[in-house]
Amino acid sequence: MTTAPTLLPPLLATQTAQPHEYFYIFDPHMQPIGLKRRYHVHHDGDWHRGVQLNIRYQDEILIQRRSDQVDIAQHLLDQSLATQLILADNDNEKQALIRGLATELGYQAKPRQLRKVAGPRRIIKRYSHHPDLWNREFVSLYELRLPTRHQFTPHSPKVSSVEWWPTAKVLSLWQHNPSAFTQTFSMWLKETQL
Numbered sequence: 054m055t056t057a058p059t060l061l062p063p064l065l066a067t068q069t070a071q072p073h074e075y076f077y078i079f080d081p082h083m084q085p086i087g088l089k090r091r092y093h094v095h096h097d098g099d100w101h102r103g104v105q106l107n108i109r110y111q112d113e114i115l116i117q118r119r120s121d122q123v124d125i126a127q128h129l130l131d132q133s134l135a136t137q138l139i140l141a142d143n144d145n146e147k148q149a150l151i152r153g154l155a156t157e158l159g160y161q162a163k164p165r166q167l168r169k170v171a172g173p174r175r176i177i178k179r180y181s182h183h184p185d186l187w188n189r190e191f192v193s194l195y196e197l198r199l200p201t202r203h204q205f206t207p208h209s210p211k212v213s214s215v216e217w218w219p220t221a222k223v224l225s226l227w228q229h230n231p232s233a234f235t236q237t238f239s240m241w242l243k244e245t246q247l
Contacts, residue, residue, distance in 0.1 A: 075140040076101040083173070083191050088140065095124065098187030101137055102173070104146045105237060106154070106195045107247070108133035110202045113217045114247060119235070120213035125178075125186060126235045128213070130226075133197075134158065135237065137190070146193055154197075158215065159208040162197060170194045171245055178236045194241050220247045 075088045078099040094101050108115040115133040119126055136153035138144055147164045154160045172193030180186050205215045227234055227242050234242070 076137055077140070077144055079191065081175075085144075091137070091139075095186050095188055098189050100189045100191065102144070102146075103135065103137045103190040103192040103237070104149050104153075104172075104195065105132045105136075105192060105241065106134040106150050106167070106197055107170075108197045108199065108205075110199045110217065112220050113202070114220055114223055115205060115215055116218045116223065117215050118213040120211055122210040125180065125183065125188060127182075129235045130233050130238065131235045132194075132238050132241070133215070135235070146195070150195055155208075157207065157209040157212050158205050160203070160205065166197055167195045168197075170196050171241070174240070174244075176237060176240060190237075192237060194245065223247060 074090050074092075076091055076094045076099075077085055078087050078089050078094060078101055080086050081100060083100070089097070089099055093099070117131045117133055117135075119129050119131055121127045134150065134153045134157060136149055136157075138146065138149045139152075142149040142152060146169075147167050150167055151162050151164065154162050173191040174193070176188075176190050176192055178188040178190070180188075202217065207213065207215060224242070224247065227239065231239050
């Protein structure tokens with residue numbers, strides 16, 4: 054089991070830049086080594102942390118279609134929420150999910166609603182449509198089960214649309230056309246049960 058890394062003090066450079074531009078970066082063993090701007094992390098192939106969320110209602114899952122405004126995996130189907138841990142999250146996965154839910158879907162969640170399903174897993178992603186990007190992440194998966202079917206709408210230009218799909222529809226499409234899904238969502242579909 055991987056232990057949580059010890060946080061590093063913020064770099065002086067962060068005083069002049071927005072915290073959302075900075076990721077903690079890690080060595081291949083998930084030991085923290087510093088901070089770096091998002092753009093450079095994805096172009097230099099630095100290890101960083103990501104977190105994903107499946108929002109569930111009964112046998113349905115909220116599916117997100119990524120827009121053309123996101124730098125990675127444009128127009129692909131993704132989990133309800135996928136985000137990286139930024140400096141403002143203080144290396145806390147639940148805090149990153151709460152931030153992401155608020156900014157991307159306009160939903161206010163409480164930490165106790167978020168249940169960890171798996172992770173962290175090491176994943177290395179390359180993109181044929183962006184050969185200059187090298188995405189190396191330690192990523193975890195969480196679930197948020199809702200007692201009622203909430204109507205979500207995108208609150209971020211990174212999200213093209215969101216809609217509720219029956220689990221069977223997600224699995225069927227993934228089995229017939231896995232390239233319609235992001236690489237990380239495909240990894241979780243192989244590894245976990247929806």
